[in-house]
Ligand SMILES: Nc1ncnc2c1ncn2[C@@H]1O[C@H](COP(=O)(O)OP(=O)(O)OP(=O)(O)O)[C@@H](O)[C@H]1O
């Protein structure tokens with residue numbers, strides 16, 4: 046239960062200090078005199094009980110940001126507040142936070158019970174209260190029967206639960222999680238994801254959750270913070286970032302399969318209406334998009350046109366269709382993912398296996414020609430340097 | 437198992453048996469001679485098992501124990517060994533923890549310095565050491581652990597660092613978030629993790645300190661304080677002739693505690709060495 050606010054937070058790793066990390070690619074991070082700028086001007090106001098997800102590709106500074114909130118990493122510049130208290134110089138143990146590590150970081154020499162009791166003992170919680178809280182957390186997480194085992198006698202999923210248990214018995218103000226599910230197999234991951242959603246309804250805590258998996262981010266987060274190369278790209282609800290990506294990076298990062306991008310040209314008529322030309326066909330953006338473009342006074346220019354695979358229709362009226370050839374058809378059950386070579390690029394199209402007539406719309410044999418189209422309401426227009434022209 | 441690997445194993449066992457017999461032989465010699473009468477030792481029969489006439493029973497042992505000073509020597513040796521080993525374990529593990537977790541030029545230099553101290557032969561520093569010990573009043577058994585700490589630190593720090601590097605730092609970070617200050621993290625988390633390494637280090641250092649002869653001889657006043665190894669040597673020097681029987685018994689008594697400690701701790705030694713080697 047707490048507000049967390051990060052104001053102009055930055056992290057610089059001195060370059061001399063990171064010799065052992067030379068193998069890693071950090072060419073995209075800004076390098077200053079002081080060293081490598083791993084997190085740059087990070088601003089975020091987290092509301093009480095909000096579930097915030099930090100997401101981005103590897104090395105974008107998610108963990109670094111989380112560890113600065115935890116107090117495990119020094120803050121180079123800027124301020125972090127937890128409940129109006131400036132915590133920059135507060136050691137981790139006094140921040141009233143708990144953290145779940147990717148490696149679980151259980152204490153190997155203690156039993157599960159010992160692990161969960163440990164933080165409470167350190168905080169001098171009375172004995173019967175400790176017992177009550179540990180048993181309650183164990184039953185929420187379904188690990189009661191393992192309480193007397195050592196961590197090495199547990200499976201990955203069980204260890205994960207213990208790690209979460211150890212964090213929630215504290216009833217911390219803020220619960221930090223750094224890729225807690227990434228060591229689990231796909232099935233268990235889905236299951237644990239659902240359990241985290243359930244867990245969050247039971248406990249009143251502010252969550253900050255780090256992941257590189259956009260599905261986790263979309264399903265768990267109240268708001269998502271998308272980062273790249275140490276810089277925040279966009280902050281918004283899952284729906285917002287999906288529908289209105291601020292730039293091409295966000296558009297490509299959120300949503301599976303990835304959004305298709307085509308080189309196109311934005312045309313502006315004398316009456317101020319816009320049209321997009323793609324391979325000789327014209328797409329007229331919806332009225333809402335026209336309005337946004339007019340408001341931004343977008344000029345006629347070469348653009349990158351983005352369309353999500355699920356928004357492409359195979360059934361058109363024949364005129365103004367785009368043409369391509371099927372290269373791969375991936376049968377997913379309820380839909381087929383078609384990899385189509387069109388407009389000089391590979392695009393992905395999702396075709397429902399059931400059309401309205403109750404049969405497959407056409408044949409998807411490899412090499413067969415295919416025609417498709419999409420409406421003016423589903424397109425995203427990005428300038429050549431990646432910014433959304435509507436934003 | 438294939439036939440080849442079977443015969444390979446058999447060959448291997450034979451070789452190892454021969455080697456272990458070679459290693460055991462001197463100890464066995466001491467043992468049988470400690471059970472013989474004095475006259476049977478010094479003559480050419482030293483290599484024979486005791487016969488009915490030459491068998492002395494535990495007379496030599498009684499003789500050794502009742503020799504003036506044996507019990508006090510036993511006390512001094514035990515005291516020096518225990519205090520030194522405790523000091524080495526405590527200070528070196530803390531030091532190793534710090535220098536593996538805090539990575540600066542200074543800590544790297546300190547690590548190299550420690551490793552280097554293992555290379556310097558004791559003989560090179562022994563005379564300056566003994567005069568320094570005199571001037572600093574370190575020449576009593578009560579504070580000899582300070583000197584042993586210095587000489588034992590190289591190996592101990594080396595082993596602790598090797599293991600510490602293989603321990604993910606997450607566990608310590610988790611404890612810091614859970615509410616530990618650094619000292620609590622050390623005692624609640626680091627010490628239990630290091631326990632197997634600590635046992636290995638303790639055994640290695642204890643064997644060395646218990647058996648050490650040169651350092652105590654140089655530093656302690658032999659007329660006031662005698663460790664067991666000094667006492668054994670004293671048997672030879674004090675009388676006109678060497679009293680072999682009690683000396684052999686004394687040697688047996690001196691190595692007994694070490695053998696017991698080793699047997700108790702050996703499973704940890706193997707664990708500790710493997711834990712460092714595989715993951716590090
Ligand atoms: N101790 C360090 N010294 C020097 N550079 C570091 C250090 N820790 C991290 N970095 C650099 O800072 C950048 C951000 O690292 P961070 O661990 O926050 O990435 P991440 O977003 O969590 O990535 P991942 O998804 O791989 O965990 C990386 O480029 C990394 O190389």
Ligand SMILES: [Mg+2]
Pocket residue numbers: 107108109223
């Ligand atoms: Mg990370």
